[in-house]
Amino acid sequence: MSHKPQIRIPATYLRGGTSKGVFFRLDDLPESAQQAGAARDALLLRVIGSPDPYGKQIDGMGGATSSTSKTVIVSKSSRADHDVDYLFGQVSIDQAFVDWSGNCGNLSAAVGPFAIAGGLVDPARVPRDGIAIVRIWQANIGKTIIAHVPMTDGTVQETGDFELDGVTFPAAEVQLEFMDPAAEEEGAGGAMFPTGKLVDELDVPGVGTLKATMINAGIPTIFVEASAIGYTGTELQDAINGDAKALARFETIRAHGALRMGLIKSLDEIVTRQHTPKVAFVAPPADYVASSGKAVAAGDIDLLVRAMSMGKLHHAMMGTAAVAIGTAAAIPGTLVNLAAGGGERQAVRFGHPSGTLRVGAEAVLVDGNWAVTKAIMSRSARVLMEGWVRVPGGSF
Known part of the structure; x- marks a missing residue:
């Protein structure tokens, strides 16, 4: 009986705030998954281990909760005033779809560190020590996020004494600025209050x-x-x-x-x-x-x-x-x-x-x-594992 071997894809598993997700550089994805569509969704579903009728995601990287069934794709930005483009996919646990309708604010804290470590930010913009300012284009909702990422000896500082309720251990603080955060949702006309009323x-x-x-x-x-x-x-x-x-x-x-x-x-x-x-x-x-x-x-x-x-x-x-x-x-x-x-x-x-x-x-x-x-709010982020994620050939 013939079979297809597993495919290795470079990936990093990060905690951002009170969430965890699998991060990819866009260029590292298989060619068919570098564009939005069925192939990309099928790949991410298989990476996370969905759809799982048991609701456990045992055969994937997901943790069977909304906070851990997440994927992120990052690339150098095509916008002159931004460093990277960030796309977030919320993977359904028990159904075969990926929801691209919004952002994940927790994982936003990990985008800047991931981008710096992955060589996606111009080195001239990254200090050896101090705070690196990473300009992020949030592609799901078309908004700008400014991440303040601490640097020590030329690398992202991940350890520290910043405590975040919902996260067991302290880490380095990453301050986030969500610029003009009113979401421009289709059907809402870009209004902060789509009905026109506060209540x-x-x-x-x-x-x-x-x-x-x-x-x-x-x-x-x-x-x-x-x-x-x-x-x-x-x-x-x-x-x-x-x-x-x-x-x-x-x-x-x-x-x-x-x-x-x-x-x-x-x-x-x-x-x-x-x-x-x-x-x-x-x-x-x-x-x-x-x-x-x-x-x-x-x-x-x-x-x-x-x-x-x-x-x-x-x-x-x-x-x-x-x-x-x-x-x-x-x-x-x-x-x-x-x-x-x-x-x-x-x-x-x-x-x-x-x-x-x-x-x-x-x-x-x-x-x-x-x-x-x-x-404005503060979060923290930390690399949990890096290397390659494997998916069975023919699954996307």
């Missing part, structure tokens, strides 16, 4: 009429009040992810919100758009114990936020959703801003299942419309 009445069959702030910033996100859906905002993963009815309810909210935001034209389209939009629920500060056992005091945070990702409650907070939180918090009158106490603010510290996170945003009112020039 909407969202009718959700079987759930009721919910107040909702629907925003395109970092990633399209639907914010609702925790109390309106029977929660306190202090929940951890086990309180929701084992509740099939709750997960179905969140998916119904997400579908109707996506329709209202103009991201889909009919409700049945939501099944092929798992990555966006996100659904999050907010509440005023309260004491709780994080998943690590760490006590979080109400006085140490401005508000509570819990967010759903790929159909499950996220164990911490997606980086792009953090951008949406920071942006919405900076705009008086949104549900996020009101949960944080209202008024004008340039930064918030919010509580999530793994602890706390601070994110800043600069919001201005221009001709009656809100605009955000940038959102």
Whole structure:
């Protein structure tokens, strides 16, 4: 019986923020996968180990969660004012598709380090010691990210004492600036608030009429009040992810919100758009114990936020959703801003299942419309493994 040998593809497995993913340089991919299309999607699915009806991704690099079923493709930028182009693919765990509809804010922290180490950034722009400024074009959403990458003795500094809740060990801090983060989503006309309102009445069959702030910033996100859906905002993963009815309810909210935001034209389209939009629920500060056992005091945070990702409650907070939180918090009158106490603010510290996170945003009112020039947060990144990933021949 004839068989095809495995194919070796240069790849790096990195942690960025509270996510992990397989990173590729575009030129290292097989020729058929260097362009968007079925071959690229099939390759990435096989790399990660999807679709897996068992939901474990045992035969691939994925970790069977939304935070670990991720792929990244990086190339030198064709834009004169950028260093690299960055494309993110969220790989479905149990279905045969890759969602290209949004960015991963956590893995954004690893793009600059990967690009420098991979020779994709002009050496003249990289100091031997200090901070390298990497200008990243986020190709999924057409936005600029500025990464501040620490350098020591001519190499990317990965170790350090920066601690990030949701990540067990400290590492070097990578500051990210998400420039003009309002997402220009098709159907939304590039508006930060696609419905034109800071707070909407969202009718959700079987759930009721919910107040909702629907925003395109970092990633399209639907914010609702925790109390309106029977929660306190202090929940951890086990309180929701084992509740099939709750997960179905969140998916119904997400579908109707996506329709209202103009991201889909009919409700049945939501099944092929798992990555966006996100659904999050907010509440005023309260004491709780994080998943690590760490006590979080109400006085140490401005508000509570819990967010759903790929159909499950996220164990911490997606980086792009953090951008949406920071942006919405900076705009008086949104549900996020009101949960944080209202008024004008340039930064918030919010509580999530793994602890706390601070994110800043600069919001201005221009001709009656809100605009955000940038959102800022810190993450860390580290190479976990580098070499080659193998995929069976004929699988793409």
